[in-house]
Amino acid sequence: MIKNLFIAFILLSTHAIAQNKPLESDTIPLIINKQNTIYVKAVFNDSDTLNLNFDTGTTELVLTNNVLKNKLKSVPKLYNTVYNLKIGNHDYKTKIYDAELTGHDTDGRFGWDLFKDKTVELNYDKNALIVHNQLPAYVSKDSKFKKFPIKYFKELFLIEGTISQNGIKNTSLFLFDTGYQRTAMLDNDLLKLSNFPAEKMEVIKKVMMKGAQGNEIPVITSNLELLKIGNYKLKNVPVQQITANKPMRGENIHILGNEILKRFNTFLDFQNNVVYLKPNQLFNAEYVEKMKNGI
Known part of the structure; x- marks a missing residue:
């Protein structure tokens, strides 16, 4: 990533002295739709304004095949060529990849690694994505913000959480994925290894879901008694x-x-590899699947 630097020139007597001025925090309007997709407007390759999902479960930039073929003013080269992506007031450099599908109402998605030397704030009370040079001092002083160490896995990042059912608890790592629109996707193999009583969860429905490449995936939605993130409990x-x-x-x-993550105002401190979460106005919002099924 190439850092942008604003250079301020100050004349002292007959000498001109150049000094580096720290970048200001960059506040970008954040949209969240009823499918829990979060997105911002961005300008790709200095010419195309796109709606892009901020997807912490991916890296770099992904655009749908439809957008690549029909919406752009140019024909970009995939995988190996670096392009400019302007988000808010700043320019970021990224390669581009293709996919069949992306979040509702969006043209594609960009990953967390564009901000790997920054702190990113997701404020759902103010509908804003704010890029900071460093973690604001007030965050660590606010006792309602709970701190979670980031664990990295193959360029993605995870935090710890606990699931409970019929008196059995299991604490493990979860991929922190704002690009996944539902609550949580549980790994069956991990459930079996921990002897978690998944069969005791009430089945809500069974459906076919489409993956990013358009492939069909059978999915069961069940009721989990408790999901605990830090000290915060979701029943x-x-x-x-x-x-x-x-x-x-x-x-x-x-x-x-993101149907869980949207319930917290969030600071992603990639300089110190820490996530801060604090409940917001969406904390007690109804779950999409329960609204659909009248539960």
């Missing part, structure tokens, strides 16, 4: 299980999705 959460695939291929990892 009777409709969680998903994939029966034919794994949430993360080849790995035993659960996924924490």
